[in-house]
Amino acid sequence: MFLKLYLLTVIQERNLSSLSNKNSFLNLSNQSERGFSILEVLVTILVITGFVLGSLQATVLATLLRVQAQDKQEATNWVQQDLELIRYQAFILDNPTETSGLTPSQADACDNSKYGTRLQDFIDGTYPNTSDIDINGKSYDVARAYTAPENILQVSYTISYDSTHPRYKSGGDNVVTTLSTEVLPNAALSCS
Numbered sequence: 001m002f003l004k005l006y007l008l009t010v011i012q013e014r015n016l017s018s019l020s021n022k023n024s025f026l027n028l029s030n031q032s033e034r035g036f037s038i039l040e041v042l043v044t045i046l047v048i049t050g051f052v053l054g055s056l057q058a059t060v061l062a063t064l065l066r067v068q069a070q071d072k073q074e075a076t077n078w079v080q081q082d083l084e085l086i087r088y089q090a091f092i093l094d095n096p097t098e099t100s101g102l103t104p105s106q107a108d109a110c111d112n113s114k115y116g117t118r119l120q121d122f123i124d125g126t127y128p129n130t131s132d133i134d135i136n137g138k139s140y141d142v143a144r145a146y147t148a149p150e151n152i153l154q155v156s157y158t159i160s161y162d163s164t165h166p167r168y169k170s171g172g173d174n175v176v177t178t179l180s181t182e183v184l185p186n187a188a189l190s191c192s
Contacts, residue, residue, distance in 0.1 A: 074135045075159040075176045090119055090183045116148035139164045156180040
């Protein structure tokens with residue numbers, strides 16, 4: 001009986017020690033498999049949200065800048081076409097093979113240095129100083145300013161959004177672009 005009791009005690013001790021080893025193993029295992037804490041999840045969500053919002057803001061800003069650049073390019077192209085018409089008028093000024101509608105002689109213009117003024121007078125009659133233009137279905141206001149010192153005609157353009165334009169800001173700065181150039185009539189080059 002003593003032997004039986006001894007064996008039962010040994011078996012119980014082994015079972016208890018094995019049970020305690022299993023419990024300690026389970027406790028370690030549970031600690032390593034717990035997963036993320038709520039704080040770690042919240043920090044991760046905040047970091048990811050920050051990156052996403054930053055990317056979206058950069059995309060919106062890039063789109064806005066692209067649209068503004070497109071508006072400026074369209075306005076600049078229109079000004080270039082308008083300047084080509086003015087340059088053509090400067091070319092035909094006092095050209096006997098073309099009709100410019102201007103009759104003062106070349107010698108008179110050379111003596112009095114009036115080619116810039118004569119070109120401005122002709123352009124004022126042909127092209128109004130302010131106008132509304134449509135470019136790709138969008139309305140713009142164009143203001144031209146002319147200065148004619150001697151034989152040169154200086155032309156300054158200010159192009160702004162029309163009140164019907166989608167990007168018009170009431171009471172805001174609606175200027176799309178400003179450009180200036182000088183036109184020298186060909187006839188002025190022949191003055192000696």
